[in-house]
Amino acid sequence: MQAFSSKRTIAVSSGKGGVGKTLTSIHLAAASAKHGSNTLIIDGDLGLANVDVLLGLKAENSIFDVITGRVGIEDILLRGPMGITVMPAGSGIAALQNLDAGLRDELIAGIKFVAARFDTVIIDTGAGIAETVLQMNRLANINLVVTTPEPHAVTDAYALIKVLSECEDIPVIALAINQVRSEDEGRRVFERLSEVASKFLSARLVFAGSIPTDPAIQRGVMARRAVQENSNFTLAGQAWTQCFHRIINANDEWRTVIPKKISALAAPVEGTHT
Numbered sequence: 001m002q003a004f005s006s007k008r009t010i011a012v013s014s015g016k017g018g019v020g021k022t023l024t025s026i027h028l029a030a031a032s033a034k035h036g037s038n039t040l041i042i043d044g045d046l047g048l049a050n051v052d053v054l055l056g057l058k059a060e061n062s063i064f065d066v067i068t069g070r071v072g073i074e075d076i077l078l079r080g081p082m083g084i085t086v087m088p089a090g091s092g093i094a095a096l097q098n099l100d101a102g103l104r105d106e107l108i109a110g111i112k113f114v115a116a117r118f119d120t121v122i123i124d125t126g127a128g129i130a131e132t133v134l135q136m137n138r139l140a141n142i143n144l145v146v147t148t149p150e151p152h153a154v155t156d157a158y159a160l161i162k163v164l165s166e167c168e169d170i171p172v173i174a175l176a177i178n179q180v181r182s183e184d185e186g187r188r189v190f191e192r193l194s195e196v197a198s199k200f201l202s203a204r205l206v207f208a209g210s211i212p213t214d215p216a217i218q219r220g221v222m223a224r225r226a227v228q229e230n231s232n233f234t235l236a237g238q239a240w241t242q243c244f245h246r247i248i249n250a251n252d253e254w255r256t257v258i259p260k261k262i263s264a265l266a267a268p269v270e271g272t273h274t
């Protein structure tokens with residue numbers, strides 16, 4: 001499985017659910033679109049998708065309809081705010097979480113076909129270390145893990161980082177700390193994780209940013225307008241924009257290489273704690 005070598009493909013993942021992956025994905029996509037980049041956001045949280053909902057869009061069809069052969073993958077694309085293109089996945093469809101390897105490969109081939117037209121591709125994945133999440137990460141050349149400062153979220157982030165590092169051979173993993181009370185709090189979480197990773201893992205962690213808890217974000221979520229042209233005026237919006245620019249300004253060491261242990265991909269993922 002090859003990453004899109006010529007473009008920026010960012011997989012946004014987390015160990016624990018509910019830490020802000022989708023909001024991070026949406027805001028990175030907005031920052032990318034404002035930067036003038038032709039941007040696609042893929043809802044990779046198969047079966048529990050909600051990118052369309054948070055953007056106030058109505059998805060008539062989704063990845064599920066592509067898999068069942070009802071429509072082509074091009075037909076499900078939606079135009080979101082700021083010209084972002086959205087590839088919605090289905091919600092409440094258990095079958096999407098249990099795709100067999102053949103269907104998953106077909107889906108990935110379709111995603112790659114569509115993604116090839118875009119300069120920036122952002123993949124919002126599901127929480128945890130399921131095969132689909134790992135597969136989405138294999139498509140990316142930038143692997144971003146999101147956590148909050150809560151101890152159980154940090155433990156689960158480390159578990160995911162361990163799998164990305166040790167099973168997927170991803171050498172550089174970016175970390176964003178969401179819902180912080182201060183920039184320093186985020187930095188401290190990053191430094192703690194980075195120190196442990198440097199002792200036990202082969203991957204190196206890089207700091208992508210701290211995003212504050214921001215009531216304006218919750219209001220946006222409730223209004224199904226999680227991101228808007230003027231999101232840059234919110235504290236969290238500014239932090240996510242900074243995060244995007246940190247990512248695009250980072251030098252090549254951020255870019256991950258194609259995983260070496262392709263054979264390990266088929267194997268079940270084992271326990272992840274050190």
Ligand SMILES: Nc1ncnc2c1ncn2[C@@H]1O[C@H](COP(=O)(O)OP(=O)(O)OP(=O)(O)O)[C@@H](O)[C@H]1O
Binds near residue numbers: 020045179
């Ligand atoms: N920076 C923030 N400021 C305020 N609220 C936030 C922030 N980030 C996340 N939230 C809150 O957390 C909720 C969950 O965020 P989001 O849906 O992005 O998480 P997720 O990791 O994608 O969840 P899931 O694992 O279920 O896909 C949001 O609806 C919002 O209420």
Ligand SMILES: [Mg+2]
Binds near residue numbers: 045050124
């Ligand atoms: Mg989500």
